[in-house]
Amino acid sequence: MRIAVYGASGFTGRLTVAELCRRRITPVLVGRNADRLGAAAAEVGVTGAETRVADLADPAGLADAIADCDAVVNCAGPFTLWGEPVVRAAITAGTHYVDTTGEQHYIQRVFDVFNKEAEHAGVTVVPAMADDGGPGDLIANLTAARVTPVDEVLIADLRQPGGGASRGTARSMAAVFDEGALEYLDGAWQPASGSQVEPIVPPGSTAPVPVTTFALPGVITIPRHVAARRIHSAIRTDVAALFASLTPDTVDSIPETVAEDARRASRWLMKADATGTDGSRAQGWVTGPDGYGLTAVIAVEGARRLAADGARAGVLSPAQAYDPADFLNFLAPHGVTWQVS
Ligand SMILES: NC(=O)c1ccc[n+]([C@@H]2O[C@H](COP(=O)([O-])OP(=O)(O)OC[C@H]3O[C@@H](n4cnc5c(N)ncnc54)[C@H](OP(=O)(O)O)[C@@H]3O)[C@@H](O)[C@H]2O)c1
Known part of the structure; x- marks a missing residue:
C-alpha cells in the first residue's frame, strides 16, 4: 500500500x-x-x-x-x-x-x-482525523446511542493548558478565530448562541472545570450520524483564553515543533454528554497521550x-x-482509553 x-x-x-x-x-x-x-x-x-x-x-x-x-x-x-x-x-x-x-x-x-x-x-x-475531531466524533456516536431519541449533545475538549501547541496549530487557530463558533440547532448550523455552558467534571475528578463555547469539528461531523435537536461544543476556559491571545506576532514566535518529551508527556481528553428527549443522560470520554x-x-x-x-x-x-468502538479499540496499544456510561 x-x-x-x-x-x-x-x-x-x-x-x-x-x-x-x-x-x-x-x-x-x-x-x-x-x-x-x-x-x-x-x-x-x-x-x-x-x-x-x-x-x-x-x-x-x-x-x-x-x-x-x-x-x-x-x-x-x-x-x-x-x-x-x-x-x-x-x-x-x-x-x-x-x-x-x-x-x-x-x-x-x-x-x-x-x-x-x-x-x-x-x-x-x-x-x-486528528486527536480532537476523530475520537470526539466516535465517542459522541457511542454516547448518543445510549439515549435515543437524543435531544442535545455537548462535545468538549478538556485537555489542560501547557501541553504545547505547534506553530502550525497556533497559525490555524489564529486564521479561524474571527469566524466564530457554530452550533447545530433544529436541523441547521448557525452561529453558536454563546449561552453559558455549565462547568464540566472531568472523568476521575470531582472538581468542575469552567468551559467556554468553542468551534470544534464535532459540531459539523456529529449531526451526520446523530439525530439531535442541538449539538454544541466547548473547551476549557483557560485554553480558550490562550487561543484568544494569539496575534500574528505571537504566532511567529511559537516554536515550529513541540519538543518530543513535552509532546509525549501531554494528554488529550474528549468528553461527550448526551441528553435524551425523556431527560435520560449518558456521558462518554476518550483520552490518550501525545496529541500530535x-x-x-x-x-x-x-x-x-x-x-x-x-x-x-x-x-x-x-x-x-469507521466502526466507532473498533476504531477506538485499535488505539488502545497507543495508551488510549474510553468509556461510555
Ligand atoms: N486538530 C488537531 O488536533 C490537530 C493536530 C495536529 C495538527 N493539526 C493541524 O495540522 C496542520 C499542520 O500543523 P503543523 O504543526 O504540522 O504545521 P506546520 O509544521 O507549520 O506544517 C505546515 C505544512 O503545511 C505546508 N504548507 C503551508 N502553507 C502551504 C502552501 N501555501 N502550499 C503548500 N504547502 C503549504 C508546509 O509546507 P512548507 O514546509 O513548505 O512550509 C508544511 O508542510 C495545522 O492546521 C494544525 O492545526 C491539527
Whole structure:
C-alpha cells in the first residue's frame, strides 16, 4: 500500500510519514518545497522515500502527484487557506482523502462543496482525523446511542493548558478565530448562541472545570450520524483564553515543533454528554497521550482503512467511515482509553 502525505515537510506531516514507516506502508512525501521534503525524509530516517513537488496552484500537477497512491493524508494548514485544492486533487485523482484539520468552517465547506463530486468519483473524504475531531466524533456516536431519541449533545475538549501547541496549530487557530463558533440547532448550523455552558467534571475528578463555547469539528461531523435537536461544543476556559491571545506576532514566535518529551508527556481528553428527549443522560470520554503523535496514528489508520476496507463514497464523518468502538479499540496499544456510561 502506498499513502501520500501532503505537507510532509511540516511537524504533523513528518510524524505522519514516521507512522507510515512504522506500519510498513510506503510513504510518498508531497509538498511545495523539494528541500524541505528532502530534509523531512532525512529527519524521519526513511531511505529512498519518494518526494514529489506539487504546488497548490497547479491542480493537474497536484492530482498527478497523488494519482498512483491508495490514499492521501493532508497535513498542510491552515486548511481554511490551503485545504480545498488537495481535496479537489484527491477527487480528480480517484484517491481517498483524510486530513488533520480542526477548523470547523473548513470542515463544513468540505461537506457542502465536495460531497456530490466525491460520490460521483467513488472517492471517500474524511476530514478532521486528528486527536480532537476523530475520537470526539466516535465517542459522541457511542454516547448518543445510549439515549435515543437524543435531544442535545455537548462535545468538549478538556485537555489542560501547557501541553504545547505547534506553530502550525497556533497559525490555524489564529486564521479561524474571527469566524466564530457554530452550533447545530433544529436541523441547521448557525452561529453558536454563546449561552453559558455549565462547568464540566472531568472523568476521575470531582472538581468542575469552567468551559467556554468553542468551534470544534464535532459540531459539523456529529449531526451526520446523530439525530439531535442541538449539538454544541466547548473547551476549557483557560485554553480558550490562550487561543484568544494569539496575534500574528505571537504566532511567529511559537516554536515550529513541540519538543518530543513535552509532546509525549501531554494528554488529550474528549468528553461527550448526551441528553435524551425523556431527560435520560449518558456521558462518554476518550483520552490518550501525545496529541500530535496520536494524530499521526489516527490519520494513518483512517487512510489505511479507506484504502484496504473501503467505505461509502462521499464526504463522511469519522463515525460514518469507521466502526466507532473498533476504531477506538485499535488505539488502545497507543495508551488510549474510553468509556461510555
Ligand atoms: N486538530 C488537531 O488536533 C490537530 C493536530 C495536529 C495538527 N493539526 C493541524 O495540522 C496542520 C499542520 O500543523 P503543523 O504543526 O504540522 O504545521 P506546520 O509544521 O507549520 O506544517 C505546515 C505544512 O503545511 C505546508 N504548507 C503551508 N502553507 C502551504 C502552501 N501555501 N502550499 C503548500 N504547502 C503549504 C508546509 O509546507 P512548507 O514546509 O513548505 O512550509 C508544511 O508542510 C495545522 O492546521 C494544525 O492545526 C491539527
